Amino acid sequence: MASIKGPGAAQTYDGSGLRVAIVHARWNATIIDQLVAGAKKSLLAAGVTEENITVQTVPGSYELPIGVQRLYAASQVQASSTGEGISATDLLSSSTTDLSKSNTAATAPKKPFDAIIAIGVLIKGATMHFEYIADAVSHGLMRVQLDSGVPVIFGLLTVLTEEQGLERAGLGKGGMHNHGEDWGSAAVELGVKRREWS
Ligand code: DLZ
Secondary structure, eight states: OOOSOSSOSOOOOOOTTOOEEEEEEOSSHHHHHHHHHHHHHHHHHTTOOGGGEEEEEESSGGGHHHHHHHHHHHHHHHHHTTTSSOOGGGSOOOTTOGGGGOTTTTTSOSSOOSEEEEEEEEEOOSSSHHHHHHHHHHHHHHHHHHHHOOOEEEEEEEESSHHHHHHHBTOSSSOOOBHHHHHHHHHHHHHHHHHHTO
16 A cells, blocks of 8 residues: 655656755765765756756754855855845855855856755764754754745654664665655755745
């Protein structure tokens, strides 16, 4: 029997005009790498071009909200400097962040990101660390997307064991699909809809 979980029947959206960023943590790299690959696969399948996909990393999941926020602000500044975005005076300053010096800046198209996917894997340990980080990151990412208006796709796995993480990256024995693919599709859908809703 088909699972009742998930976003329902597959929807098709044309991502060919979109610019999308993936910001991912480096903790739990085996799982992360597979999730990022899954997200990229869906973006490319929907027509997002390779040069319109920017991938940036942060050390751990706790740094995801600031990474997403600064990368988006930097893309707005970049767009405004070429006359294709909003005024730089409306923006948060990006002058103090390394993200504004992203090595993709020279080649990336001059428009702000249409959606950003934040990917991290938190694995519960013996202390309360997991709960505090999961809570802070969830609220931080929601705050960034509502404050900025750019869709931020929630690619944070909060798992109790490494095996649960491997399963959700499509690497387990249980046959679960790679959740990163869902996040890529969500980014395209929200990127397209955000333009419609503007
Ligand atoms: C410190 C820490 C721990 C214990 N576990 C994880 C984890 O499972 N996944 C993850 O993405 N990051 C972890 N971190 C690192 C924190 O997210 C953060 O990078 C540091 O506390 C520095 O702010």
